[in-house]
Amino acid sequence: MTVYDLAVVGGGPAGVAGALTAAQRGLRVVLVDSGVRPGGQYFRHRDVPDEPATKGFERFARQVRALEDRADVMTRRQVWAVTREDDGFTVHCLGGAAVRSRRLLIATGAHDRPLPFPGWDLPGVLTAGGAQALLKGHGVVAGRRVVVAGTGPFLLPVAAGLAAAGAEVPGVYEANGGLGLARHPLLALDKAGEAAGYLAALARRRVPYRTRHAVVAAHGDRELEAVTVARLDRDWNVLSARRVPCDTLATGYGFVPQLDLGVQLGCATRPDADGTPVLSVDAAQRTTVPGVWAAGEPTGVGGRHLAEIEGRVAGLSIAAARGTAPATRAAGVPDVLLRRRTRMRAFAAALLAAYPVKDGWRGWLRDDTVVCRCEEVPLAGIREARELGATDARSAKLLSRAGMGWCQGRVCAYPVACLAGGGQAAPRRPIAQPVTLADLAELTLEEPHD
Amino acid sequence: MTFEITVDGRPVPARPGQTIGAALHAAGIRAWRTTRVGGRPRGLFCGIGICFDCLISVNGGPVERACLAEARPGDEVTTS
Numbered sequence: 001m002t003v004y005d006l007a008v009v010g011g012g013p014a015g016v017a018g019a020l021t022a023a024q025r026g027l028r029v030v031l032v033d034s035g036v037r038p039g040g041q042y043f044r045h046r047d048v049p050d051e052p053a054t055k056g057f058e059r060f061a062r063q064v065r066a067l068e069d070r071a072d073v074m075t076r077r078q079v080w081a082v083t084r085e086d087d088g089f090t091v092h093c094l095g096g097a098a099v100r101s102r103r104l105l106i107a108t109g110a111h112d113r114p115l116p117f118p119g120w121d122l123p124g125v126l127t128a129g130g131a132q133a134l135l136k137g138h139g140v141v142a143g144r145r146v147v148v149a150g151t152g153p154f155l156l157p158v159a160a161g162l163a164a165a166g167a168e169v170p171g172v173y174e175a176n177g178g179l180g181l182a183r184h185p186l187l188a189l190d191k192a193g194e195a196a197g198y199l200a201a202l203a204r205r206r207v208p209y210r211t212r213h214a215v216v217a218a219h220g221d222r223e224l225e226a227v228t229v230a231r232l233d234r235d236w237n238v239l240s241a242r243r244v245p246c247d248t249l250a251t252g253y254g255f256v257p258q259l260d261l262g263v264q265l266g267c268a269t270r271p272d273a274d275g276t277p278v279l280s281v282d283a284a285q286r287t288t289v290p291g292v293w294a295a296g297e298p299t300g301v302g303g304r305h306l307a308e309i310e311g312r313v314a315g316l317s318i319a320a321a322r323g324t325a326p327a328t329r330a331a332g333v334p335d336v337l338l339r340r341r342t343r344m345r346a347f348a349a350a351l352l353a354a355y356p357v358k359d360g361w362r363g364w365l366r367d368d369t370v371v372c373r374c375e376e377v378p379l380a381g382i383r384e385a386r387e388l389g390a391t392d393a394r395s396a397k398l399l400s401r402a403g404m405g406w407c408q409g410r411v412c413a414y415p416v417a418c419l420a421g422g423g424q425a426a427p428r429r430p431i432a433q434p435v436t437l438a439d440l441a442e443l444t445l446e447e448p449h450d
Numbered sequence: 451m452t453f454e455i456t457v458d459g460r461p462v463p464a465r466p467g468q469t470i471g472a473a474l475h476a477a478g479i480r481a482w483r484t485t486r487v488g489g490r491p492r493g494l495f496c497g498i499g500i501c502f503d504c505l506i507s508v509n510g511g512p513v514e515r516a517c518l519a520e521a522r523p524g525d526e527v528t529t530s
Contacts, residue, residue, distance in 0.1 A: 034499070036467065036520060041498060111500045121503075123481035123493040130497025130517075138472035139465070222491045223480055373495070373503060376487045406502035411495075434502075436512070 007101035012040020014296025014307035015107030021315025029071035044137035080433035110255040110297035118217040124224025128252035143248025149173040149215040150252040152355040156198035173213040216364040236360030257297045260432035269426040277426035283330040284317035302348030372412040374405020392422025453523040464521035471516030482529040
Protein backbone atom coordinates (compact mmCIF):
# COMPACT_ATOMS: atom_id res chain seq x y z
CA MET A 1 0.00 0.00 0.00
CA THR A 2 1.20 3.53 -0.83
CA VAL A 3 2.43 5.36 2.23
CA TYR A 4 1.73 9.07 1.75
CA ASP A 5 3.74 11.79 3.42
CA LEU A 6 0.50 13.38 4.56
CA ALA A 7 -3.14 12.35 4.89
CA VAL A 8 -5.63 15.17 5.33
CA VAL A 9 -9.07 14.34 6.72
CA GLY A 10 -11.65 16.94 5.66
CA GLY A 11 -11.94 18.84 2.37
CA GLY A 12 -13.20 22.22 3.57
CA PRO A 13 -11.18 25.45 3.48
CA ALA A 14 -8.67 24.25 6.13
CA GLY A 15 -8.09 20.79 4.68
CA VAL A 16 -7.73 21.93 1.07
CA ALA A 17 -5.36 24.77 2.02
CA GLY A 18 -3.25 22.42 4.14
CA ALA A 19 -3.14 19.68 1.52
CA LEU A 20 -2.31 22.08 -1.32
CA THR A 21 0.40 23.89 0.64
CA ALA A 22 2.11 20.61 1.52
CA ALA A 23 1.71 19.18 -2.00
CA GLN A 24 3.22 22.33 -3.55
CA ARG A 25 6.30 21.69 -1.43
CA GLY A 26 6.75 18.24 -2.84
CA LEU A 27 4.97 16.05 -0.32
CA ARG A 28 2.89 13.07 -1.45
CA VAL A 29 -0.52 14.04 -0.17
CA VAL A 30 -3.92 12.37 0.01
CA LEU A 31 -7.08 14.23 1.04
CA VAL A 32 -10.08 12.24 2.25
CA ASP A 33 -13.54 13.82 2.42
CA SER A 34 -17.04 12.49 3.09
CA GLY A 35 -18.73 14.78 0.56
CA VAL A 36 -19.49 14.26 -3.11
CA ARG A 37 -16.87 16.94 -3.82
CA PRO A 38 -14.55 19.03 -1.63
CA GLY A 39 -16.01 22.13 0.00
CA GLY A 40 -17.10 21.12 3.49
CA GLN A 41 -20.02 22.93 5.06
CA TYR A 42 -19.10 26.35 3.72
CA PHE A 43 -18.48 25.75 0.02
CA ARG A 44 -21.49 23.69 -0.95
CA HIS A 45 -21.67 24.09 -4.65
CA ARG A 46 -23.92 22.40 -7.14
CA ASP A 47 -22.98 22.01 -10.77
CA VAL A 48 -25.58 24.58 -11.76
CA PRO A 49 -24.24 27.44 -13.88
CA ASP A 50 -26.92 30.02 -13.02
CA GLU A 51 -26.39 29.68 -9.29
CA PRO A 52 -24.82 32.80 -7.71
CA ALA A 53 -21.49 31.61 -6.34
CA THR A 54 -20.73 31.72 -2.63
CA LYS A 55 -18.29 34.47 -1.72
CA GLY A 56 -14.75 33.18 -2.15
CA PHE A 57 -15.85 30.13 -4.11
CA GLU A 58 -13.80 30.87 -7.25
CA ARG A 59 -10.65 31.04 -5.18
CA PHE A 60 -11.52 27.80 -3.39
CA ALA A 61 -12.32 26.07 -6.70
CA ARG A 62 -8.87 27.09 -8.06
CA GLN A 63 -7.26 25.62 -4.95
CA VAL A 64 -9.15 22.36 -5.45
CA ARG A 65 -8.11 22.16 -9.13
CA ALA A 66 -4.48 22.82 -8.19
CA LEU A 67 -4.71 20.18 -5.50
CA GLU A 68 -6.18 17.58 -7.85
CA ASP A 69 -3.14 18.06 -10.13
CA ARG A 70 -0.70 17.40 -7.31
CA ALA A 71 -2.39 15.05 -4.85
CA ASP A 72 -4.92 12.26 -4.53
CA VAL A 73 -8.35 13.56 -3.60
CA MET A 74 -10.71 10.85 -2.33
CA THR A 75 -14.34 11.96 -1.97
CA ARG A 76 -17.41 10.09 -0.63
CA ARG A 77 -15.18 8.52 2.03
CA GLN A 78 -16.35 8.64 5.62
CA VAL A 79 -13.48 8.18 8.03
CA TRP A 80 -14.47 6.20 11.09
CA ALA A 81 -11.08 5.70 12.74
CA VAL A 82 -7.41 6.57 12.51
CA THR A 83 -4.98 4.11 14.01
CA ARG A 84 -1.29 4.59 14.80
CA GLU A 85 1.35 2.49 13.10
CA ASP A 86 5.11 2.28 13.68
CA ASP A 87 5.78 4.73 10.86
CA GLY A 88 2.62 6.83 10.86
CA PHE A 89 -1.10 6.32 10.62
CA THR A 90 -3.81 4.35 8.89
CA VAL A 91 -6.98 6.26 8.01
CA HIS A 92 -9.93 3.84 7.92
CA CYS A 93 -12.95 4.67 5.76
CA LEU A 94 -16.38 3.02 5.79
CA GLY A 95 -16.63 0.29 3.22
CA GLY A 96 -13.12 -0.99 3.82
CA ALA A 97 -10.89 1.59 2.11
CA ALA A 98 -7.84 2.66 4.08
CA VAL A 99 -4.91 4.98 3.42
CA ARG A 100 -1.50 4.99 5.06
CA SER A 101 0.48 8.13 5.79
CA ARG A 102 3.42 9.33 7.82
CA ARG A 103 1.61 12.45 9.03
CA LEU A 104 -1.99 13.44 9.61
CA LEU A 105 -3.87 16.74 9.35
CA ILE A 106 -7.25 16.82 11.08
CA ALA A 107 -9.52 19.34 9.33
CA THR A 108 -12.91 17.85 10.12
CA GLY A 109 -14.87 21.08 10.58
CA ALA A 110 -17.87 21.63 12.81
CA HIS A 111 -21.63 21.18 12.88
CA ASP A 112 -24.55 23.18 14.25
CA ARG A 113 -25.23 23.39 17.95
CA PRO A 114 -29.00 23.33 18.44
CA LEU A 115 -30.72 23.94 21.77
CA PRO A 116 -33.72 21.83 22.81
CA PHE A 117 -37.17 23.33 23.37
CA PRO A 118 -40.68 21.85 23.35
CA GLY A 119 -41.44 20.51 19.86
CA TRP A 120 -37.88 20.82 18.49
CA ASP A 121 -38.06 17.28 17.15
CA LEU A 122 -41.10 17.97 14.94
CA PRO A 123 -40.41 17.50 11.23
CA GLY A 124 -40.01 20.95 9.73
CA VAL A 125 -37.61 22.04 12.45
CA LEU A 126 -34.14 22.06 10.87
CA THR A 127 -30.76 23.23 11.99
CA ALA A 128 -29.67 26.46 10.32
CA GLY A 129 -26.83 24.54 8.68
CA GLY A 130 -29.31 21.93 7.46
CA ALA A 131 -31.48 24.58 5.82
CA GLN A 132 -28.35 26.10 4.25
CA ALA A 133 -27.17 22.68 3.02
CA LEU A 134 -30.55 22.03 1.39
CA LEU A 135 -30.46 25.37 -0.38
CA LYS A 136 -26.83 25.59 -1.44
CA GLY A 137 -26.08 21.92 -1.83
CA HIS A 138 -29.33 20.68 -3.33
CA GLY A 139 -31.28 23.69 -4.59
CA VAL A 140 -34.16 22.92 -2.23
CA VAL A 141 -35.79 25.82 -0.38
CA ALA A 142 -36.40 24.39 3.10
CA GLY A 143 -40.01 25.59 3.29
CA ARG A 144 -42.59 28.13 2.14
CA ARG A 145 -42.69 30.12 5.38
CA VAL A 146 -39.45 29.80 7.30
CA VAL A 147 -38.62 31.30 10.70
CA VAL A 148 -34.89 31.67 11.47
CA ALA A 149 -33.85 31.70 15.14
CA GLY A 150 -30.83 31.18 17.35
CA THR A 151 -27.71 33.18 17.91
CA GLY A 152 -24.69 34.26 15.92
CA PRO A 153 -23.84 35.83 12.59
CA PHE A 154 -24.56 32.59 10.67
CA LEU A 155 -28.31 33.24 10.98
CA LEU A 156 -27.95 36.18 8.60
CA PRO A 157 -26.70 34.44 5.44
CA VAL A 158 -29.17 31.60 6.08
CA ALA A 159 -32.12 34.00 6.30
CA ALA A 160 -30.91 36.15 3.39
CA GLY A 161 -30.42 33.04 1.23
CA LEU A 162 -33.89 31.69 2.01
CA ALA A 163 -35.54 35.05 1.32
CA ALA A 164 -33.64 35.45 -1.95
CA ALA A 165 -34.72 31.94 -3.00
CA GLY A 166 -38.37 32.85 -2.56
CA ALA A 167 -39.20 31.69 0.96
CA GLU A 168 -41.32 33.96 3.08
CA VAL A 169 -39.29 34.70 6.23
CA PRO A 170 -41.63 36.03 8.96
CA GLY A 171 -38.66 36.90 11.16
CA VAL A 172 -35.06 36.36 12.16
CA TYR A 173 -34.82 36.03 15.94
CA GLU A 174 -31.41 36.62 17.52
CA ALA A 175 -31.38 35.69 21.21
CA ASN A 176 -28.45 37.97 22.03
CA GLY A 177 -28.24 41.73 21.92
CA GLY A 178 -27.72 41.74 18.19
CA LEU A 179 -24.98 43.81 16.68
CA GLY A 180 -23.05 44.17 19.90
CA LEU A 181 -20.22 43.54 17.52
CA ALA A 182 -20.93 46.84 15.78
CA ARG A 183 -19.39 48.57 18.75
CA HIS A 184 -16.41 46.25 18.92
CA PRO A 185 -12.93 47.55 18.01
CA LEU A 186 -12.52 44.63 15.63
CA LEU A 187 -15.19 46.19 13.43
CA ALA A 188 -12.40 46.99 10.97
CA LEU A 189 -12.30 43.33 9.90
CA ASP A 190 -14.47 42.67 6.91
CA LYS A 191 -16.86 40.25 8.63
CA ALA A 192 -18.82 42.98 10.39
CA GLY A 193 -19.28 44.57 6.97
CA GLU A 194 -20.52 41.26 5.63
CA ALA A 195 -23.11 41.11 8.44
CA ALA A 196 -24.23 44.65 7.63
CA GLY A 197 -24.67 43.61 4.00
CA TYR A 198 -26.93 40.71 4.96
CA LEU A 199 -28.95 42.96 7.26
CA ALA A 200 -29.45 45.40 4.39
CA ALA A 201 -30.57 42.51 2.14
CA LEU A 202 -33.09 41.40 4.78
CA ALA A 203 -34.34 44.97 5.20
CA ARG A 204 -34.89 45.26 1.43
CA ARG A 205 -37.12 42.20 1.56
CA ARG A 206 -38.85 43.52 4.70
CA VAL A 207 -37.69 40.59 6.80
CA PRO A 208 -37.79 41.68 10.46
CA TYR A 209 -34.55 41.09 12.42
CA ARG A 210 -35.33 41.03 16.15
CA THR A 211 -32.67 40.83 18.84
CA ARG A 212 -33.38 39.46 22.35
CA HIS A 213 -35.99 37.18 20.78
CA ALA A 214 -36.05 33.40 20.42
CA VAL A 215 -38.24 30.53 19.35
CA VAL A 216 -39.06 28.80 22.65
CA ALA A 217 -41.58 26.20 21.41
CA ALA A 218 -42.64 24.53 18.17
CA HIS A 219 -46.18 23.35 17.52
CA GLY A 220 -47.82 20.94 15.14
CA ASP A 221 -49.50 17.59 14.91
CA ARG A 222 -47.12 15.52 12.77
CA GLU A 223 -45.27 18.46 11.23
CA LEU A 224 -44.43 22.01 12.20
CA GLU A 225 -47.35 24.44 11.96
CA ALA A 226 -46.30 27.33 14.21
CA VAL A 227 -43.67 28.46 16.67
CA THR A 228 -43.82 30.46 19.88
CA VAL A 229 -41.57 33.50 19.60
CA ALA A 230 -40.60 35.05 22.92
CA ARG A 231 -39.08 38.36 23.88
CA LEU A 232 -36.17 37.64 26.23
CA ASP A 233 -34.34 39.41 29.01
CA ARG A 234 -30.53 39.51 28.87
CA ASP A 235 -30.28 36.04 30.45
CA TRP A 236 -32.80 34.62 27.95
CA ASN A 237 -35.70 34.31 30.38
CA VAL A 238 -39.04 34.72 28.63
CA LEU A 239 -40.68 38.14 29.06
CA SER A 240 -43.60 37.75 26.66
CA ALA A 241 -44.58 35.37 23.89
CA ARG A 242 -46.67 35.16 20.73
CA ARG A 243 -47.44 32.52 18.13
CA VAL A 244 -46.05 32.77 14.61
CA PRO A 245 -47.43 30.39 11.94
CA CYS A 246 -44.74 28.77 9.78
CA ASP A 247 -44.01 25.42 8.14
CA THR A 248 -40.25 25.49 8.75
CA LEU A 249 -37.83 26.65 11.42
CA ALA A 250 -34.08 26.99 10.86
CA THR A 251 -32.29 27.17 14.20
CA GLY A 252 -28.76 27.15 15.58
CA TYR A 253 -26.85 28.42 18.59
CA GLY A 254 -23.27 28.30 17.39
CA PHE A 255 -21.19 25.32 16.34
CA VAL A 256 -19.64 22.15 17.73
CA PRO A 257 -16.18 21.29 16.37
CA GLN A 258 -15.69 17.66 15.29
CA LEU A 259 -12.85 16.35 17.43
CA ASP A 260 -13.45 12.61 17.31
CA LEU A 261 -10.31 11.62 15.39
CA GLY A 262 -8.02 13.80 17.50
CA VAL A 263 -9.48 12.50 20.74
CA GLN A 264 -9.16 8.90 19.45
CA LEU A 265 -5.45 9.48 18.89
CA GLY A 266 -4.96 10.99 22.34
CA CYS A 267 -4.55 14.64 21.32
CA ALA A 268 -4.98 17.01 24.27
CA THR A 269 -7.99 19.31 24.27
CA ARG A 270 -8.58 22.70 25.87
CA PRO A 271 -11.72 24.73 26.54
CA ASP A 272 -12.24 27.47 23.94
CA ALA A 273 -13.25 30.99 25.01
CA ASP A 274 -16.87 29.82 25.52
CA GLY A 275 -15.93 26.51 27.18
CA THR A 276 -16.32 24.38 24.04
CA PRO A 277 -13.64 21.65 23.98
CA VAL A 278 -11.22 22.06 21.06
CA LEU A 279 -7.92 20.42 20.10
CA SER A 280 -4.85 22.08 21.62
CA VAL A 281 -2.36 23.17 18.96
CA ASP A 282 0.93 25.06 19.08
CA ALA A 283 2.00 27.95 16.83
CA ALA A 284 2.66 25.46 14.00
CA GLN A 285 -0.84 23.88 14.34
CA ARG A 286 0.71 20.74 15.85
CA THR A 287 -1.44 18.81 18.30
CA THR A 288 0.15 17.20 21.35
CA VAL A 289 0.52 13.89 19.47
CA PRO A 290 3.66 13.72 17.30
CA GLY A 291 2.81 13.59 13.60
CA VAL A 292 -0.71 14.97 14.04
CA TRP A 293 -1.65 18.52 13.03
CA ALA A 294 -5.08 20.17 13.20
CA ALA A 295 -6.57 23.19 11.44
CA GLY A 296 -9.88 25.00 11.20
CA GLU A 297 -12.87 24.54 13.48
CA PRO A 298 -11.47 21.55 15.50
CA THR A 299 -8.93 23.99 16.99
CA GLY A 300 -11.60 26.61 17.75
CA VAL A 301 -14.60 27.83 15.76
CA GLY A 302 -13.48 30.78 13.65
CA GLY A 303 -14.94 30.55 10.15
CA ARG A 304 -13.51 29.92 6.73
CA HIS A 305 -10.87 32.69 6.57
CA LEU A 306 -9.18 31.55 9.77
CA ALA A 307 -9.58 27.91 8.70
CA GLU A 308 -7.72 28.57 5.45
CA ILE A 309 -4.88 30.39 7.20
CA GLU A 310 -4.55 27.60 9.77
CA GLY A 311 -4.52 25.07 6.95
CA ARG A 312 -1.70 26.93 5.21
CA VAL A 313 0.31 27.23 8.44
CA ALA A 314 -0.15 23.50 9.04
CA GLY A 315 0.88 22.67 5.46
CA LEU A 316 4.04 24.77 5.74
CA SER A 317 4.88 23.31 9.12
CA ILE A 318 4.33 19.75 7.89
CA ALA A 319 6.55 20.39 4.86
CA ALA A 320 9.26 21.89 7.08
CA ALA A 321 9.05 18.96 9.48
CA ARG A 322 9.75 16.39 6.77
CA GLY A 323 12.50 14.00 7.72
CA THR A 324 13.64 15.71 10.89
CA ALA A 325 12.07 16.66 14.15
CA PRO A 326 10.99 20.31 13.90
CA ALA A 327 13.37 22.57 15.78
CA THR A 328 11.45 25.81 16.03
CA ARG A 329 7.88 26.47 16.99
CA ALA A 330 6.60 27.45 13.54
CA ALA A 331 9.48 26.70 11.21
CA GLY A 332 8.97 27.77 7.61
CA VAL A 333 5.86 29.87 8.29
CA PRO A 334 6.05 33.55 7.24
CA ASP A 335 5.39 36.05 10.01
CA VAL A 336 2.70 37.76 7.98
CA LEU A 337 0.61 34.59 8.01
CA LEU A 338 1.04 34.20 11.75
CA ARG A 339 0.01 37.83 12.30
CA ARG A 340 -3.12 37.36 10.19
CA ARG A 341 -3.95 34.25 12.17
CA THR A 342 -3.59 36.16 15.46
CA ARG A 343 -5.91 38.89 14.19
CA MET A 344 -8.54 36.42 12.97
CA ARG A 345 -8.43 34.46 16.21
CA ALA A 346 -9.05 37.66 18.14
CA PHE A 347 -12.05 38.26 15.89
CA ALA A 348 -13.32 34.71 16.48
CA ALA A 349 -13.00 35.21 20.24
CA ALA A 350 -14.91 38.50 19.95
CA LEU A 351 -17.71 36.69 18.10
CA LEU A 352 -17.91 33.99 20.77
CA ALA A 353 -18.11 36.72 23.42
CA ALA A 354 -20.77 38.65 21.48
CA TYR A 355 -23.00 35.60 20.90
CA PRO A 356 -22.90 33.46 24.05
CA VAL A 357 -25.55 30.93 25.09
CA LYS A 358 -27.25 32.25 28.23
CA ASP A 359 -28.72 30.00 30.94
CA GLY A 360 -32.31 31.15 30.53
CA TRP A 361 -32.93 28.61 27.72
CA ARG A 362 -33.31 25.91 30.38
CA GLY A 363 -36.55 27.59 31.41
CA TRP A 364 -37.98 27.02 27.91
CA LEU A 365 -38.10 23.25 28.56
CA ARG A 366 -40.93 21.31 30.14
CA ASP A 367 -40.59 17.99 31.99
CA ASP A 368 -41.63 16.07 28.89
CA THR A 369 -39.43 18.01 26.43
CA VAL A 370 -37.14 15.60 24.59
CA VAL A 371 -33.49 16.49 25.21
CA CYS A 372 -31.80 13.45 23.61
CA ARG A 373 -33.59 12.92 20.31
CA CYS A 374 -32.12 9.46 19.63
CA GLU A 375 -32.97 7.80 22.93
CA GLU A 376 -36.01 10.05 23.51
CA VAL A 377 -34.83 11.12 26.96
CA PRO A 378 -36.97 13.98 28.31
CA LEU A 379 -35.85 16.72 30.66
CA ALA A 380 -37.39 14.73 33.53
CA GLY A 381 -34.99 11.87 32.70
CA ILE A 382 -31.95 14.15 33.02
CA ARG A 383 -33.33 15.59 36.24
CA GLU A 384 -33.84 12.07 37.61
CA ALA A 385 -30.20 11.28 36.78
CA ARG A 386 -29.16 14.38 38.70
CA GLU A 387 -31.24 13.29 41.66
CA LEU A 388 -29.49 9.92 41.51
CA GLY A 389 -26.19 11.77 41.85
CA ALA A 390 -25.12 12.65 38.31
CA THR A 391 -23.18 15.90 38.37
CA ASP A 392 -21.67 15.89 34.87
CA ALA A 393 -22.56 14.90 31.32
CA ARG A 394 -20.88 11.51 31.56
CA SER A 395 -22.73 10.27 34.60
CA ALA A 396 -25.99 11.84 33.37
CA LYS A 397 -25.52 9.83 30.17
CA LEU A 398 -24.93 6.56 32.00
CA LEU A 399 -27.99 7.03 34.20
CA SER A 400 -30.41 8.45 31.63
CA ARG A 401 -29.13 7.06 28.29
CA ALA A 402 -28.97 10.62 26.92
CA GLY A 403 -26.27 10.62 24.24
CA MET A 404 -26.16 6.84 23.84
CA GLY A 405 -28.13 6.59 20.60
CA TRP A 406 -27.28 6.77 16.92
CA CYS A 407 -25.74 10.24 17.01
CA GLN A 408 -23.62 9.44 20.08
CA GLY A 409 -24.43 12.74 21.70
CA ARG A 410 -23.35 14.93 18.80
CA VAL A 411 -26.66 16.78 19.01
CA CYS A 412 -27.40 16.69 22.76
CA ALA A 413 -23.99 16.64 24.46
CA TYR A 414 -24.02 20.40 24.92
CA PRO A 415 -27.49 20.77 26.44
CA VAL A 416 -27.07 17.61 28.54
CA ALA A 417 -23.80 18.94 29.99
CA CYS A 418 -25.49 22.27 30.78
CA LEU A 419 -28.47 20.54 32.39
CA ALA A 420 -26.31 18.08 34.32
CA GLY A 421 -24.36 20.96 35.75
CA GLY A 422 -20.81 20.00 34.77
CA GLY A 423 -18.54 21.66 32.22
CA GLN A 424 -18.26 20.68 28.58
CA ALA A 425 -16.15 17.55 28.14
CA ALA A 426 -14.41 16.48 24.94
CA PRO A 427 -16.28 13.66 23.21
CA ARG A 428 -14.87 10.16 23.72
CA ARG A 429 -16.03 8.13 20.75
CA PRO A 430 -13.82 5.18 19.86
CA ILE A 431 -15.35 5.22 16.37
CA ALA A 432 -16.32 8.33 14.45
CA GLN A 433 -19.06 6.75 12.30
CA PRO A 434 -21.38 3.79 12.81
CA VAL A 435 -19.48 0.84 11.31
CA THR A 436 -20.39 -2.60 10.10
CA LEU A 437 -18.81 -5.75 11.50
CA ALA A 438 -17.03 -6.07 8.15
CA ASP A 439 -15.33 -2.70 8.77
CA LEU A 440 -14.22 -3.83 12.20
CA ALA A 441 -12.99 -7.16 10.83
CA GLU A 442 -10.91 -5.23 8.30
CA LEU A 443 -9.23 -3.35 11.12
CA THR A 444 -8.41 -6.55 12.99
CA LEU A 445 -6.95 -8.16 9.88
CA GLU A 446 -4.73 -5.20 9.20
CA GLU A 447 -3.14 -4.92 12.57
CA PRO A 448 -0.50 -7.70 12.32
CA HIS A 449 1.20 -6.16 9.28
CA ASP A 450 2.93 -3.33 11.16
CA MET B 451 -32.93 16.54 -15.97
CA THR B 452 -34.94 14.93 -13.18
CA PHE B 453 -35.34 11.21 -12.64
CA GLU B 454 -37.52 9.10 -10.40
CA ILE B 455 -36.96 7.15 -7.21
CA THR B 456 -39.62 5.42 -5.16
CA VAL B 457 -40.21 5.84 -1.46
CA ASP B 458 -42.27 3.03 0.04
CA GLY B 459 -43.54 2.44 -3.47
CA ARG B 460 -44.49 6.07 -4.10
CA PRO B 461 -42.68 7.88 -6.96
CA VAL B 462 -40.59 10.91 -5.99
CA PRO B 463 -38.65 13.09 -8.45
CA ALA B 464 -34.96 13.70 -7.83
CA ARG B 465 -32.24 15.67 -9.56
CA PRO B 466 -28.69 14.52 -10.27
CA GLY B 467 -26.46 15.16 -7.26
CA GLN B 468 -29.38 15.48 -4.85
CA THR B 469 -29.50 13.37 -1.74
CA ILE B 470 -32.55 11.21 -1.10
CA GLY B 471 -33.30 13.39 1.93
CA ALA B 472 -33.28 16.56 -0.17
CA ALA B 473 -35.51 14.93 -2.82
CA LEU B 474 -38.04 13.84 -0.18
CA HIS B 475 -38.05 17.23 1.52
CA ALA B 476 -38.48 18.97 -1.85
CA ALA B 477 -41.44 16.68 -2.64
CA GLY B 478 -43.13 17.80 0.58
CA ILE B 479 -42.41 14.50 2.35
CA ARG B 480 -40.92 15.81 5.57
CA ALA B 481 -41.59 12.96 8.00
CA TRP B 482 -40.66 9.41 7.02
CA ARG B 483 -39.65 7.61 10.14
CA THR B 484 -41.15 7.13 13.60
CA THR B 485 -39.15 6.67 16.76
CA ARG B 486 -39.04 3.37 18.63
CA VAL B 487 -40.35 4.54 22.00
CA GLY B 488 -42.75 7.42 21.43
CA GLY B 489 -43.61 6.79 17.77
CA ARG B 490 -42.60 10.40 17.06
CA PRO B 491 -42.36 11.43 13.41
CA ARG B 492 -38.90 12.33 12.11
CA GLY B 493 -37.33 13.55 8.88
CA LEU B 494 -34.42 15.85 8.16
CA PHE B 495 -33.02 17.77 11.11
CA CYS B 496 -29.28 18.45 10.83
CA GLY B 497 -29.17 17.74 7.11
CA ILE B 498 -25.43 17.05 7.17
CA GLY B 499 -25.02 13.55 8.56
CA ILE B 500 -24.76 14.30 12.27
CA CYS B 501 -28.13 13.55 13.88
CA PHE B 502 -29.27 10.25 12.28
CA ASP B 503 -32.92 11.32 12.42
CA CYS B 504 -33.45 10.74 8.69
CA LEU B 505 -32.61 7.02 8.49
CA ILE B 506 -33.82 5.07 5.46
CA SER B 507 -32.94 1.90 3.60
CA VAL B 508 -32.05 1.94 -0.11
CA ASN B 509 -32.68 -1.09 -2.34
CA GLY B 510 -32.99 -3.37 0.67
CA GLY B 511 -29.61 -2.37 2.10
CA PRO B 512 -28.72 -1.48 5.69
CA VAL B 513 -30.12 1.71 7.24
CA GLU B 514 -28.35 4.87 6.19
CA ARG B 515 -28.74 8.62 6.45
CA ALA B 516 -31.06 10.06 3.79
CA CYS B 517 -29.22 13.39 4.01
CA LEU B 518 -25.98 11.74 2.82
CA ALA B 519 -27.28 9.09 0.42
CA GLU B 520 -27.10 10.34 -3.15
CA ALA B 521 -30.27 9.57 -5.14
CA ARG B 522 -29.78 7.34 -8.18
CA PRO B 523 -32.37 6.61 -10.88
CA GLY B 524 -34.68 3.79 -9.82
CA ASP B 525 -33.60 3.70 -6.17
CA GLU B 526 -36.21 1.92 -4.06
CA VAL B 527 -36.24 3.62 -0.68
CA THR B 528 -38.00 2.08 2.30
CA THR B 529 -38.66 3.81 5.60
CA SER B 530 -39.49 2.59 9.07
